Amino acid sequence: MELADETPDDWWAIEALYDLTFAPGRKALSSYRLRDDVPAVPAFCRVVRYDDGGIGGAIRCWPIRIEDHRALLLGPVAVHPTRQGEGLGSLMIRDVLERSAPAGWPRVLLVGDAPYYERFGFNRLNGVVMPPPTNPDRVLGHGAWAGIRGRVRKSLD
Structure with missing residues (x-):
């Protein structure tokens, strides 16, 4: 297996994985309003790909703003049910967190437990x-959030 950048050919497989792992109403969540009509940040859209070409996990990130501060909205992150417990989710999350600040994204936000x-x-x-x-x-x-307050809104950068 390898952690690789998402390609356009992966789109349907990733959407099927998200449909499989999340509730049917996933696109009704408020976080999806921040993703509507906004392209994901390609450097942080990754998949766990197996030698047979199958996708065991996927993660995407989106640009957001809180006042004048930019951040990444992490998610959705999903692992195929047959691959859960192998550490794939942790691998993908850590990858984003290790690369985000050096790439100019000092803050990462998510909605989760x-x-x-x-x-x-x-x-x-x-x-x-x-x-x-x-x-x-x-x-x-996660990251440089000291003193930042305000409403989260979508961003196009």
């Missing part, structure tokens, strides 16, 4: 507001 994401260095963000109806306890950040 704090007990799971704390091991990667994510913490609850007070004062950073996702579009409703997001639970504020699930808004987590």
